[in-house]
Amino acid sequence: MKFDMGADTLTTLGGQTITSGDDLSGLVTRLVDSIQPLEGKFNGRGREAFQYFKEHADEIAVALRISLGQIQEGQSGMETAFASGDQEQEDNARQSQSAMNFDAAKF
Structure with missing residues (x-):
């Protein structure tokens, strides 16, 4: 059973960043x-x-959009890293669990 507390948080945040x-x-x-x-x-x-502001307003708007796009790329990378780490942790737990001898445990 996989526990994904906040699994969609970075996806949601990325979408909000693009909208912003x-x-x-x-x-x-x-x-x-x-x-x-x-x-x-x-x-x-x-x-x-x-x-100056009037002449460069389009550049300012593009720079804002590019900057927030780069932030969104970073958020996407974090999401990938978290998902990968979560999967690795699950795989390691399953591997450790399968190596255990629960029948030999004395409670």
Whole structure:
């Protein structure tokens, strides 16, 4: 009998990470759209920062999505490692159990 407490935890977390990446990149796009009316109202360094953000918003959104994708890859690797370790532990327990002589035990 296999006991999988939280076996789906990393899978669920991975799915949420992907969804969060999509949400964040969408929010960056919405932010750019919502600040559009402010264009031309800044001067000096404020204007430069505004223009830089506006011009690089797509790159920022892509970078967020890539970063969260890499986090999801790490989560997937952890899930694989945990599953492998769980299987190895089960195999070792079965092997040890089959080598035991329960008939000889005195209780």
